[in-house]
Amino acid sequence: MKFDFTDDQQEIKRTAKEMLASRSTLERVRSAAESRSYDAGLWTELCELGWPGVATAEQYGGGGLGVVELAGLLEEGGYALAGSPLMATTACGAAIQEAGSEPQKEAWLPRLASGDATGTLAVAGRLAPDAAEADVIVLIDPEAGEARMxxxxxAAVSEVQTIDPTRRYGVVATDGSSGEEMPGDGQAALAIGALIVSAEMVGVCQRSLDITLEYVKDRKQFDRPVGSFQAVQHKCARMLLLTEAARSATYFGAWAADADRDRLVEGASLAKASSSEAGVEVTGSAIQAHGGIGFTWEADIHWFFKRAQLDAAYLGGTGYHRGRLAALAADKAGEQA
Known part of the structure; x- marks a missing residue:
């Protein structure tokens, strides 16, 4: 089977990249991060363009497109390191669309799709992006596959200062009975949330690789570019391999969400395991390839390293999702025995 983006999907990614290249420069990311705030103007523009609701059904005020299109936007957001509640809000919206009752969908999806409200998807006791400012939180129990709103x-949220100043995080505390029960598919909600994070991480990896390649071509040592040394070339090749593997897994999972729901959970865990591994290693290798300058506040590469560390852990890291894949494989083997 040949998998490629349609012309419309390619156009969505292209226009997103062009818009963010001018509106979310690294200078603006740095300025917002140092002030511990979001670029409110950027968020307003994203809402006007309909990004928060791109994968929300039209009957709830969304664009009615798929998870593949949403993943394309999140990848470009990660590439630009865009400071906004987009990732958290789209994950929350997808969770409500999958697990919510009809009244819950009618109450929240139009507001999230328009940007009038923000939300997040959380696991109790774990870090969640933008939780303290969220108007609505979907709380997932990963083992039981149950969700509450x-x-x-x-919501009792404790804001936590992390290594990533480009995004605000909080921990949601609950006794397990707070909020409203959500009767739908909590596993699908978690899976699509994991795909959304994976897509952002693919963009973070790609930008880290691009910045690193540019640096090692220009930086000279012993009168030759450091990129001409075989050890550096091998490291960059490994970064490319991991990035492409994460991208392929993520878009397979996004395709499954749109076209083959029987493979959604499998595809999402494959994507999150791959992207979490890539995010940590690619951005770490980028720091190393920059040498001493990579550790300084003035360098840009550390922003991507910090974002990747938090994204890699959010909604389950590599080990957790590899365990889920193993359990799914064991269940499938048992059914066939």
Whole structure:
């Protein structure tokens, strides 16, 4: 089977890249991060373009497109390191669309799709992006596959300062009975959330690789570019391999979400395991390839390293999702025996 983007999907990614290249420069990312705030103007523009609701059904005010299109936007957001609640809000919206009751969908999906409200997807006791400012939180129990919706004072959120100043994080505390039950498919909600994070991480990896390649071509040592040394070339080749593997796995999972739901959970865990591994190693290798300058505040590469560390852990890291894949394979083998 040949898998490629349609002309419309390619156009969505192209226009997203062009827009973010001018509106989310690394200078603006740095300025927002140092002030511990988001670029409110950028978020307004993203909402006007309909990005938060691109994969929300039209009947709830969304664009009615698929997870593949949403993943394309998130990849470009990661590439630009865009500071906005886009990832958290789209993950929350997808969770409500998958697991929510009809009244819950009608109450929240139009607001999330328009950007009038923000949300996040969380696991109790774990870090979640933009939790403290979220109007609605979907709380997932990964093992039981159950979901609950928390709004207003139902959510006890403790804001946590992390190594990533480009995004605000919080921990959601709950006794397990707070909020409203969500009767739908919690496993699908978690799976699509994992795909959304994976897509952002693919963009982070690609930008880290691009910045590194540019640097090792220009940086000279012993009167020759450091990129001419075989050890550096091998490291960059490994970075490319990991990035492409994560990209392929992520878009397979996104395709499964749109076209083959029987493979959604498998595809999402494959994507998250691959992208979490890539995010940590690629950005770490990028720091190393920069040498001493890579550790300084003035360098840009550390922003991507920090984002990748948090994204890699959010909604389960490599080990967790490899375990899920093993369990799925064992279940399938048992059914066939």
């Amino acid at each position: 928390l709004t207003g004072k139902q």
